[in-house]
Amino acid sequence: MKNIKVLGSGCKNCETTANLIKIAAEQAGVAIELEKVTDIAEIMRFGVMSTPGVVVDGKVVHAGGLPGPDMVRQWVGE
Amino acid sequence: MFESLANLVVYRGLAFDPESHFGAALHFFVMDVTKIFVMLILIIYIMGLCRAFLSPERVREYVRNRPDWQARGMAVTLGAVTPFCYCSSVPLFIGFVEAGIPLGVTFSFLIASPMINEVAAVILVGILGWKLALLYILAGLIVAWFGGIVMQRFKPERWVEEYVWKIQMGQVAAPEQDGSLKGRHCYAASEVKEIVGRIWKWVVVGIGIGALFHGFVPESWVSEHLASGRWYDVPTAVLVGIPLYSNATGIIPVAEAMLTKGVAIGTTLALMMSVAALSLPEMLILRKVIKWQALALFASVLGIAFILVGWVFNLIT
Numbered sequence: 001m002k003n004i005k006v007l008g009s010g011c012k013n014c015e016t017t018a019n020l021i022k023i024a025a026e027q028a029g030v031a032i033e034l035e036k037v038t039d040i041a042e043i044m045r046f047g048v049m050s051t052p053g054v055v056v057d058g059k060v061v062h063a064g065g066l067p068g069p070d071m072v073r074q075w076v077g078e
Numbered sequence: 079m080f081e082s083l084a085n086l087v088v089y090r091g092l093a094f095d096p097e098s099h100f101g102a103a104l105h106f107f108v109m110d111v112t113k114i115f116v117m118l119i120l121i122i123y124i125m126g127l128c129r130a131f132l133s134p135e136r137v138r139e140y141v142r143n144r145p146d147w148q149a150r151g152m153a154v155t156l157g158a159v160t161p162f163c164y165c166s167s168v169p170l171f172i173g174f175v176e177a178g179i180p181l182g183v184t185f186s187f188l189i190a191s192p193m194i195n196e197v198a199a200v201i202l203v204g205i206l207g208w209k210l211a212l213l214y215i216l217a218g219l220i221v222a223w224f225g226g227i228v229m230q231r232f233k234p235e236r237w238v239e240e241y242v243w244k245i246q247m248g249q250v251a252a253p254e255q256d257g258s259l260k261g262r263h264c265y266a267a268s269e270v271k272e273i274v275g276r277i278w279k280w281v282v283v284g285i286g287i288g289a290l291f292h293g294f295v296p297e298s299w300v301s302e303h304l305a306s307g308r309w310y311d312v313p314t315a316v317l318v319g320i321p322l323y324s325n326a327t328g329i330i331p332v333a334e335a336m337l338t339k340g341v342a343i344g345t346t347l348a349l350m351m352s353v354a355a356l357s358l359p360e361m362l363i364l365r366k367v368i369k370w371q372a373l374a375l376f377a378s379v380l381g382i383a384f385i386l387v388g389w390v391f392n393l394i395t
Contacts, residue, residue, distance in 0.1 A: 009168065040168060040366075044247045049134040049173040050166045064133055064166070068268050 004075060005035045007043045007053035013066055014052040020067065021054070025076040032076055080116075084109035103293025110285045110331045114201060115274075118281070118327070121200045122273050126266025134170050137187075142177040149183045154222045157190030158215070167360065171367045175238065176247045182230025188364075189380065190222035193355040197273070198326035205334050213391065214347055221351070221383040228379050237372035280328030288331035292338065300339045311345045312388030316381055319352025326354040343395045348388030356380050 004021055008014025018036055025032045037043055037055075046055055050064030056075050084105050094101030137156045141149045167188065174184040194215055202211035304311060332353075333346045361373050368376075 040172065041241070041245045043169060044172055044176070044245050047135070047247055049138065049169045051169060063135065065272050066268070068264060070264070 003033045005037050005055040007037045007048050008051035009038055017052040020072050024072045028076050030076050080109050080113040099293045103289040106292040107289040117204050122270045123266045126269035127262050138173050138177050150186050153183045153187040154190045157187040158194040168366050181234045182226040185229045186222045186226030189225045194218040205330055217387045225379050234372050237369040242367050277325040280325040284328030285331040288335035291335040297339050304341045312348045313385050315345045315349035316352040316384045319349045320356050322353050329353045342392045344388040344391030348384045351384045
């Protein structure tokens with residue numbers, strides 16, 4: 001099962017990003033493990049300075065701003 | 079073009095009297111809403127197409143390990159051209175500290191970034207003309223440059239929260255970017271959606287206030303309170319600006335209305351800078367990484383700088 005983390009200290013864009021991923025996974029019928037990382041020290045450990053960041057299976061795939069729908073589908077899809 | 083559109087809608091279509099308060103205010107509102115939003119979308123899209131994908135992660139890599147003046151020069155320039163949402167200021171601050179970038183340089187970046195950005199710059203040119211736009215940008219760069227230096231003098235390191243020093247940052251992982259034309263178009267379109275979605279409220283409120291000011295505030299009131307020509311006009315403008323928070327773009331229509339009513343340029347510039355760069359929500363977010371003393375110092379340095387800028391411009395214009 002894919003592990004997807006949304007990095008962000010709880011701003012609105014981070015919430016929206018997490019929701020986008022959840023919805024995309026449901027639509028694709030893929031079970032994922034979605035985690036929200038809000039601890040700043042942990043976020044920095046991923047080397048991300050602009051939130052929201054997205055980590056798929058330990059790899060940073062996105063940082064800063066809302067992700068586009070194509071990107072989100074790709075994350076949950078593959 | 080936008081003026082004739084507003085004429086058509088407000089005076090011809092809705093048959094408002096151009097001499098009435100409400101007619102004048104509505105005309106201003108319609109004209110500025112159409113003008114600013116068309117410009118916003120165009121500029122953000124074009125910038126999105128050309129942008130070399132500047133991110134804070136990259137800025138950090140450029141700035142680290144450079145002599146002070148170079149680092150500061152880059153921090154100020156990059157702060158001016160990098161759009162960043164102030165909710166990112168905490169990770170950004172920690173990232174800079176972790177990279178060993180001096181705090182004074184980080185503060186220069188934090189001052190320049192909200193005050194100057196390419197969107198505000200182009201809209202300034204469109205609404206207030208290139209001379210004022212240039213003055214605003216120059217003044218902003220100078221304040222960011224010297225503001226950071228002054229902050230450094232006070233040794234702000236002692237006011238950084240303990241845990242910040244302990245954070246170890248991972249290898250900076252910049253996600254891959256799609257550089258093809260289609261990729262750039264998608265990026266630019268999403269930028270438009272994201273930025274306009276974030277700032278449209280400030281812009282509409284700004285235009286609304288500008289319109290009310292334009293239509294209802296009599297010139298005699300303005301010349302008595304904001305354009306008395308006395309020394310305290312500028313400090314008043316800065317103080318008024320602190321509790322008001324808006325995006326740099328949102329304050330432009332207010333400035334436009336003030337200038338047409340005869341408020342001096344320096345006073346207007348001081349208010350614009352104070353509204354854009356000195357904001358309570360941003361300060362409170364920074365409180366997570368620095369103590370109250372540093373925040374107070376940050377606010378005072380900026381406040382004094384804006385007052386000086388206002389006075390200088392009032393003197394020379």
